[in-house]
Amino acid sequence: MKNQLKAVIIEDEIPAARLLHSMVSSLRPQWNVEIVPGSVDDAVAWFTSHDHPDLIFLDIHLADGDAFDFLSAIKPKCAVIFTTAYDQYAIRAFSVNSIDYILKPVEEKRLAEAVSKFESLRHQYWTDSEHYIEMLLDALKHPEKKYRSRFLISSTDKYWPLNVEDVAYFYSENRTTFAVTPGGKEYVLDLSLNKLEEELDPEQFFRVNRQMILNVDAIDRAVSSFKGRIKVMVQPPFKSDIVISEGKTSAFKLWLNY
Structure with missing residues (x-):
């Protein structure tokens, strides 16, 4: 396991990516945080030529597709925290155990909660990353959730x-x-x-x-x-x-x- 935890941000809006980078870096200054191009093709190319990080902050909607397209293509060996401006999609991701999401505009308190959750469950992603990603893909395909009536x-x-x-x-x-x-x-x-x-x-x-x-x-x-x-x-x-x-x-x- 790497000594310094690495997180990447995949976001198609540059100002939003920079803001999230600043917030994560401030919250966890010991982390190595990097912004990856916010399109499916570019993100896949980056992951093909780099070591996979420990954590991805992944926008649901990318410039040329969505999170499902990216995850299907690369199947990253790491944890994922979704970011989205519309919580119908966030709820889909959240239906999977040990997955978290952050609604835009990102609030510092909510970001801190998501990061803490990742840290407490981090070992699960390393021991069974393949099953984790398959569950994640299945949740995005089948967003079943029973809402309060x-x-x-x-x-x-x-x-x-x-x-x-x-x-x-x-x-x-x-x-x-x-x-x-x-x-x-x-x-x-x-x-x-x-x-x-x-x-x-x-x-x-x-x-x-x-x-x-x-x-x-x-x-x-x-x-x-x-x-x-x-x-x-x-x-x-x-x-x-x-x-x-x-x-x-x-x-x-x-x-x-x-």
Whole structure:
């Protein structure tokens, strides 16, 4: 095993690759971190002529294909952490045991969690890398995942189900998560938005910011706002503006158009 751990970044957007390189290098300065060209053909050529690293940060969508094409062609002997702007694809990868993913824009805390997970499970990749990659490829081909369908709502002396499809949006306020129905009724949930994001169908729900997850059926319209942001109007109306940051606008548009 190499003395210095090596990680490579395969990302088709150069600014995103440089930012991730800076974040990983800051988080683990003892690592050797390198950016590899962000296309399937170029990445395959690089892996053909270089020793395989210990870890790949792999963008789902590359310039001339996707992660499945790259993994099928090269079958790298190392671990993979996916990066993606659209979490439908991330959920597919995450369905495989010991695989992790990071949603764009990359947050330092989430990156640290993924790196720590890799370090704790690193030995598994070395002992059975072939089986690991086969599981990974199978997950990308067969993205089966059962999403949450209901919540148990409780009051002082009774309980009743609330179907996920009957929620217009979820929001967090003062460390409390609320589910809001199309009729405007609010219910308190014993779940964080981070946990909800993992359990909800990404085709139907989108994490627009740190405070809110929207059901696509609740969106009335979306308009351009300042500095490349998008302002979203929903039904029932929310008590404050719902603004999507510039870093999430591309993912939001892709989600609406899926």
